[in-house]
Amino acid sequence: MRPLLSDATPEYGGTSFVETFLFDGDDRHPATAKAVGGGSLFVFDPNASWKRIDVHREGDRTLHAYLTLSKPLDWFAGIDFTDPAAATARIAREVDGWAPELAALITGSDTGPVHRPHYALPVEHRWDRVAGVTLLGDAAHLQPPNGEGANLAMQDGAELGAAIAAHPGDIEAALTEYEQAMFPRSAAAAAQGAAFNKVLLGDNAPQNLIGILTGSYQWSE
Numbered sequence: 001m002r003p004l005l006s007d008a009t010p011e012y013g014g015t016s017f018v019e020t021f022l023f024d025g026d027d028r029h030p031a032t033a034k035a036v037g038g039g040s041l042f043v044f045d046p047n048a049s050w051k052r053i054d055v056h057r058e059g060d061r062t063l064h065a066y067l068t069l070s071k072p073l074d075w076f077a078g079i080d081f082t083d084p085a086a087a088t089a090r091i092a093r094e095v096d097g098w099a100p101e102l103a104a105l106i107t108g109s110d111t112g113p114v115h116r117p118h119y120a121l122p123v124e125h126r127w128d129r130v131a132g133v134t135l136l137g138d139a140a141h142l143q144p145p146n147g148e149g150a151n152l153a154m155q156d157g158a159e160l161g162a163a164i165a166a167h168p169g170d171i172e173a174a175l176t177e178y179e180q181a182m183f184p185r186s187a188a189a190a191a192q193g194a195a196f197n198k199v200l201l202g203d204n205a206p207q208n209l210i211g212i213l214t215g216s217y218q219w220s221e
């Protein structure tokens with residue numbers, strides 16, 4: 001649907017996740033489960049900002065991990081992700097030398113590693129009103145993962161529904177009202193998300209993340 005409204009196409013931003021799962025972590029991978037703790041774990045490679053692993057414990061004790069790698073798409077294309085053993089072996093080289101309980105998030109995965117490339121639309125993506133058509137969620141404002149994508153998609157859906165209900169028989173009024181609120185909301189979230197991802201780069205990334213989580217980080221820096 002997007003081409004009906006906009007010429008923009010999502011572009012690869014230079015980073016990808018590689019996703020893995022360790023099922024029943026407490027019993028089968030106790031050292032890794034202990035490192036992850038009761039919630040989430042973020043580990044930054046001190047030698048390569050943007051090589052990072054984010055792990056969260058799911059309700060069924062699954063350990064769900066995303067290894068962030070800053071690599072071009074060609075690099076990933078050289079890995080056969082349909083061959084789980086070969087893909088695991090290649091991705092494991094990226095965490096060579098890490099503590100065994102952390103490397104196990106790759107080497108011990110119960111699923112083959114999955115490549116999740118990060119694409120984005122322009123931060124200020126918007127369009128002129130076209131009768132009868134609109135976009136919501138990622139279709140309107142795809143951004144690299146920053147913790148807000150699902151929230152924005154649900155808010156878009158709720159507000160679009162409310163606008164349609166508020167303008168019975170006048171869908172154009174509803175779409176106009178929805179878009180007027182959605183455009184600045186999604187642009188602000190995209191800019192904030194970009195800033196969030198930027199401060200996770202560089203030497204101070206771990207300290208920055210702690211500051212963000214505790215509310216002490218000064219965004220004006």
Ligand SMILES: Cc1cc2nc3c(=O)[nH]c(=O)nc-3n(C[C@H](O)[C@H](O)[C@H](O)COP(=O)(O)OP(=O)(O)OC[C@H]3O[C@@H](n4cnc5c(N)ncnc54)[C@H](O)[C@@H]3O)c2cc1C
Binds near residue numbers: 136153
């Ligand atoms: C690796 C990763 C991690 C993420 N982590 C988080 C997070 O922690 N928190 C967060 O808030 N967000 C996160 N996001 C972002 C979040 O997943 C998205 O922002 C959200 O799913 C967008 O919802 P959506 O309904 O707009 O699109 P989607 O969830 O992509 O849904 C679109 C649906 O439309 C279907 N579809 C596409 N084309 C057609 C067609 N022609 N006909 C019929 N159906 C079609 C697709 O199959 C899909 O089911 C993450 C994203 C990724 C990639």
